[in-house]
Amino acid sequence: MTEKITKLKLIKSGHPSQTTRPQTKYQRVENIIRQRLIENIWKPGDALPSEIQLATELDVSQGTVRKALNDMVAENLLYRRQGLGTFVSQHTERRALFLYFSLAGNNGTRILPESKILNFREKEPSEAEFTKLELMNRDRVIQFQRIRYYEDVPTIFETITLPLEHFPDFGSDSEPPNNLFRFYQSFYGITVAKAEEQLRAVPASHEESNILNVPENSPLLEINRLARMLDGRPVEWRVSHCDTTNYHYIKESG
Amino acid sequence: MTEKITKLKLIKSGHPSQTTRPQTKYQRVENIIRQRLIENIWKPGDALPSEIQLATELDVSQGTVRKALNDMVAENLLYRRQGLGTFVSQHTERRALFLYFSLAGNNGTRILPESKILNFREKEPSEAEFTKLELMNRDRVIQFQRIRYYEDVPTIFETITLPLEHFPDFGSDSEPPNNLFRFYQSFYGITVAKAEEQLRAVPASHEESNILNVPENSPLLEINRLARMLDGRPVEWRVSHCDTTNYHYIKESG
DNA sequence: CAGTGGTCTAGACCACGCG
DNA sequence: GCGTGGTCTAGACCACTGG
Numbered sequence A, B: 001m002t003e004k005i006t007k008l009k010l011i012k013s014g015h016p017s018q019t020t021r022p023q024t025k026y027q028r029v030e031n032i033i034r035q036r037l038i039e040n041i042w043k044p045g046d047a048l049p050s051e052i053q054l055a056t057e058l059d060v061s062q063g064t065v066r067k068a069l070n071d072m073v074a075e076n077l078l079y080r081r082q083g084l085g086t087f088v089s090q091h092t093e094r095r096a097l098f099l100y101f102s103l104a105g106n107n108g109t110r111i112l113p114e115s116k117i118l119n120f121r122e123k124e125p126s127e128a129e130f131t132k133l134e135l136m137n138r139d140r141v142i143q144f145q146r147i148r149y150y151e152d153v154p155t156i157f158e159t160i161t162l163p164l165e166h167f168p169d170f171g172s173d174s175e176p177p178n179n180l181f182r183f184y185q186s187f188y189g190i191t192v193a194k195a196e197e198q199l200r201a202v203p204a205s206h207e208e209s210n211i212l213n214v215p216e217n218s219p220l221l222e223i224n225r226l227a228r229m230l231d232g233r234p235v236e237w238r239v240s241h242c243d244t245t246n247y248h249y250i251k252e253s254g
Numbered sequence C: 001c002a003g004t005g006g007t008c009t010a011g012a013c014c015a016c017g018c019g
Numbered sequence D: 001g002c003g004t005g006g007t008c009t010a011g012a013c014c015a016c017t018g019g
Helices: A001-014 A023-040 A051-058 A064-072 A093-101 A125-131 A181-186 A206-211 B002-016 B025-036 B050-058 B062-074 B094-101 B127-130 B181-188 B208-213
Strands: A078-081 A086-087 A103-105 A114-123 A141-150 A153-163 A192-203 A221-227 A234-242 A249-252 B078-081 B085-088 B104-106 B115-121 B141-150 B153-163 B191-201 B219-229 B234-242 B247-253
Touching: A023 A051, A023 A064, A051 A064, A078 B208, A086 A114, A103 A153, A125 B085, A141 B208, A153 A206, A153 A249, A181 A192, A181 A234, A221 B002, A221 B208, A221 B219, A234 B153, B025 B062, B050 B062, B062 B078, B094 B181, B104 B127, B153 B208
Parallel strands: none
Antiparallel strands: A078 A086, A103 A249, A114 A141, A141 A153, A153 A234, A192 A221, A192 B219, A192 B247, A221 A234, A221 B191, A249 B191, B078 B085, B104 B247, B115 B141, B141 B153, B153 B234, B191 B219, B219 B234
């Protein structure tokens, strides 16, 4: 009994600043783990310490650690494999495909389409780019465009804008690969944690009609997506114009 | 000790058929609750018995009931209000808006747009309708079309198809209201539990160009949505053609 | 086999909503 | 005050994985 009381005292006195703004233990555990992910102390693919080790280190019960980890698994930041451990999520092909790429063939199958870079430049951000990417100073941006092919048919025309700040020497070595998120993660230690998409129907421009081999002004699906890192800062703004004759965007709700 | 052992024996012997295909207790609890929702024993808006009552009734611990309920809260079938209880989800305006209606103004605000019914008929299903709605016999279907307005501007043209089987006397009393899901729920006891959407860009037909007041062949966003009931059977097929000049479809991932 | 996550229990105490 | 869900603990046992 006395031991219990002492423990509670210790916990409360150990966090005196949080008496006004109460925070649960599992939230504190979550924040600690989140911070370690942001600081790359635990890298994508790494196994975390076991639940019992974490519980001991952070002086909480295993159940509290479980709750925190389960929350983060639900956020796709971690994944579990029974008998093996808890791991930091990576931007594998599968993850890219099911989390951040929603186009599927009319039969329902998804493929991560091949892509070809058309152009590349470093420049001052436009007003829209400055706002969208939440740039602070007049930081420069990287911008490139590419075509993506579904079964060798050009289907998507993409314009991608990145804050130069986070991507030094981008594109100087070699062409950026097909799976950009994995590239950001493995070369720059930047993990895309979430994204917001806005969809519209737009007419094909003259340039797009040539590239995608469709009539001018024919309808294209515009996917306007802002991707954010673990700490919430924007990392990539991507505008994709898609010929949805043979493919469509899918979403499940409920 | 002996009590514990006896209890375990009881549980196992109480479910002899499940020794080969093991199922966890919380899954069993989930299935029982799910079944009661399907059978309308607990109706939308009702409070469930308290966790302790359920635990006693089903002979499991409160923690097991918690896990089952939390899973179903994550599925949006139930919601919790601390201090009050656990409730069956309803198709309120808010729910309709945030779960099943993804159009937002370019400033980010969402509105459930007003609608006007254009026509209504009962007919034999087409081949596509038969397949999509997973009709078994040659059941008849109800079909109607409507315009939806955003700030008094016609913006969406919808074609809605329902299996007549589930909607006797549909439309004979009065016009179906704006929020259809709530109507299905309160008048027919049918809850829409999930939906699958496919999005494309399509050209405006001659008819649509008149209705939506846009040039013929101008790009429209097509939302092709199949809604399913609690037990997974299709209840509604809706094809919406949207003028996305002032509005767009939104999705958050991560 | 040892170590991991997954399930389940029993019980304590807290925070909230309502009468 | 009372009943509800929300947090937290401690410990048991199961199921899976790998060496």
